[in-house]
Amino acid sequence: MKIQNSRFIISAVKRDQYPEDLLPEIAMAGRSNVGKSSLINMLINRKGLAKTSSTPGKTQTINFYDLDGKMRLVDLPGYGYARVSKDKKSGWGKIIESYLVDRPNLMEVFLLVDLRHDPSEDDRLMYEWIRTFGYKGIVIATKADKIKNSQLQIRKKALREKLGMDPEDVLLITSADSRKGKYDVWDFINSLLEQKGFEARFERQQPDQAER
Numbered sequence: 001m002k003i004q005n006s007r008f009i010i011s012a013v014k015r016d017q018y019p020e021d022l023l024p025e026i027a028m029a030g031r032s033n034v035g036k037s038s039l040i041n042m043l044i045n046r047k048g049l050a051k052t053s054s055t056p057g058k059t060q061t062i063n064f065y066d067l068d069g070k071m072r073l074v075d076l077p078g079y080g081y082a083r084v085s086k087d088k089k090s091g092w093g094k095i096i097e098s099y100l101v102d103r104p105n106l107m108e109v110f111l112l113v114d115l116r117h118d119p120s121e122d123d124r125l126m127y128e129w130i131r132t133f134g135y136k137g138i139v140i141a142t143k144a145d146k147i148k149n150s151q152l153q154i155r156k157k158a159l160r161e162k163l164g165m166d167p168e169d170v171l172l173i174t175s176a177d178s179r180k181g182k183y184d185v186w187d188f189i190n191s192l193l194e195q196k197g198f199e200a201r202f203e204r205q206q207p208d209q210a211e212r
Contacts, residue, residue, distance in 0.1 A: 003202060005068050006044040011061035013095055019064055022105040024071045024198050026189060028140075029096070029126055030112030032078035035142040038176035039112065040065060040073050043185060050075060062099055070200035071193070074099075074106075079122050100133045107192045108135055115141035115155050115173065119162045127163050138170045138188065139163065145175040 012018050028036045037050035044067060063075040076096050100109070109130045113119050119127070130137040141159060144152070156171060165171065172188065174181035186203040193200055 003044055003067055005066075006046055006049060007066050008049060009064040009066050009072070011063050013061055015098055018062075018099070018103075019072065023066075023069070024193060024196060024200070025064075025074050025103070025106045026071070026192075027074040027076055027099070027106060027109045028112060029076045029109055029130065030078065030142075031114075031120065031122060034078070034112045034114055035176055036075050036078065036112055039140065039142060039174060039185075040075060042174075042176045042179055042182055043073070060095070062095060067202065068200075071198070071202075079126065100130070100135075106135075107196055108138055109133075110138045110140045112140045112142055113159060113163075115144050115159070116146050118158055124163060136170065138172065139165065140181075140185065141171060141173050143175060144173045144180050145178045 009019060010017060028040065030036050040050040041047055044065070050063070050065065060077055062077065065073045065075070067073065076099065079093075100106070111123070111127055111130060113123050127137050127139070139159065141156070147155060152173070156173070159165075160169075160171060170188065172181055172184050174185065183203065190201050190203075
């Protein structure tokens, strides 16, 4: 179904601030300025619901977004910004860990990386960390519109090698500007909802007759 009502719920820093119901959740992790807010806005067809901070590394909260009361997208604090103090980085790590531990309705964690660049050491550590919590760690490569088509396979191969991904591990290519990969992401989310026994499905996957 098309998303009719998406809304911001809360910015949380501790467990007792999380939504209490058990709606299924997908979490987005990644470096500051990798495009988590832009991806969320693209997926839910809203230009400004998820806010992009003008100061990289500033966002220190877990932001919850509700989709039609059926599921949530969760924006985790960005990491990897060099000017942020070690104390703040440690604090964000604790905030993220608190969320990942024992969140029964968290279906999966998406790790966003910039397709144009090799993953950083922080990206590699986050990928390993996500997997130690029992998630597959689906990799979403952003900003695909910034590279030439001739470089796409080269960059995909580099990301897989640098992150240590196995052939069966999922890598999805996206661009918030061109909307590339939007339905690939929704196809994957819908497959997770089905696997987990939830009835909700989002976004039509094929154009209707009027749009063909």
